[in-house]
Amino acid sequence: MTGETPPAAKQDVATSLRWRLLRARLHRLRTRFIHILLLPELTPDQAFDLRQTVRKEGELTNGYVLMCTLAAGIAILGLLQSSTAVVIGAMLVSPLMSPIAALGIGFASLDGQRIREAARVVAVGAAIGILTGLLLTLLSPIRDATPEILSRTKPTLLDLAVALFSGIAGGYATVTGKGGTAIGVAIATALMPPLTVIGYGIAVLQPMFALGALLLFFTNLAAITFSVALVTRLSRAARPLGKVEWTPRYVAALILAFLVLATPLSMTLMQLSQEGRVRIAARSAILAASGEGCTIAQLDVQSALFGEPSVKALVVTPAYAANAQANAETRLQQTLGEHVGITLQQILAADVQAQTRAMVDAAMERTAAGITADTPPYNAIRTAIGLPTRSLWADRAQRQVYLEPIALPGWSLADYRATEARVSGSTPGWTVRLVPPAQPTLAIWTGGDDANDGNNGKDRPADAVPPDLAVWALQRWGMAKVMLSGQDPQAVALVTRQFTDAGIAAQYQSPVPAPLPPSRAEPESRTPPPLVTATVYPARPSQQP
Incomplete structure (x- = not known):
């Protein structure tokens, strides 16, 4: 009697065969994907040498501290003067790529020790960036919130895409050893400016700026790290999973490190998802409220970390729609079930050519003002x-x-x-x-207090103003040239000098003395009053020679 294979054994053999086929198919897909990405498939020895090289380059050294300080200093100065070229130039000296590559390989290898070492180096660089931004902002006389600074106070979908592509490029440069310097610039651009903006927000006492920049930094760091980990795992540069120590303490440390990076990334993705939902609903509501023939030239959705989202839109329309903003808010609330504020501006353009010109002008204004420059708080x-x-x-x-x-x-x-x-x-x-109401002339008194001038102020007109107030008024009126007249040469010279320092051209016009009656004798000579008259309005074209 021949022995038969038990049914359970047959089932085990079939299951094992399925797993082998699945693994073979996944291996073929992985190999094909590696070839598409032009990634090398490293041997175990090459992978080990690469891990040791990345680990050595990502160590904390005095040179690393110095270069982080210099990069952060140049970055915050570029942000304060809103110079994109200076910010990019600062990234040429930033050394953040090496420890981030080590951090990515640590996650790909599930190597807790390497994750701790790389995270410590990244944390030191982050602390240097924040402190440098804080100190230089306190020392700088310019602390305005420039468009370059505002663009790094909240993560956007474009920022996340830049971080992902930078991480993939960084992983490729790590495993191939090509283009590391240029790709390091892209990685540093996504990380160092947000760090200095955190210091800026602390220095100017704007906690929302600091918190938004902190979320942007962690989002970019997580995206870059996980992208590097993916590339190194695909190229077999990471440590084989069979050599991972699965002790409870080790697993807990890996989970904690993963959550530190995954939490801000998930918060950003949720926020971007909400903004996308609001954007789609807001577009429909604005188009319905603005009437037929309108075109949305700009549509921005902004959502604070702890607040309701808001919508700012610019509509080009052939006819003005009354109460369009209120109607759009009502429609949007009915769609979303929550109130979302809308700031709606309408530009009238009758024909297609005018509509195109209005859209181009709006785009140019947006570019000049910065993509994230918000609408002024008019109300x-x-x-x-x-x-x-x-x-x-x-x-x-x-x-x-x-x-x-x-x-x-x-x-x-x-x-x-x-x-x-x-x-x-x-x-x-x-x-x-x-801008105060314009006046045809300004009476400028240079004598100071009434008790100190030679005539005891008896010749001072009631509407006379000091020179600094006259400069302020002329600047608000946009006057670049005025005519001056007066009897006191010293007063005229004083006003002329102050106007010239303020960028206002002053031309002296000699007054014509009034003729004396024949019966009157020559009047007594006295000190002329320190009064200067500035003629604001130019002569009419018909009066000009």
């Missing part, structure tokens, strides 16, 4: 100014808001300047320029 400025407003406009590139109130009875130039100083302090990130 907050109107509320703070507390005056009837004739017009309101903004220069986004300089982050300045110009406000022109109506002429108020009894108000002097000093009152308007004091109001401007009061409002400017209540609009962080924006500078308010109040």
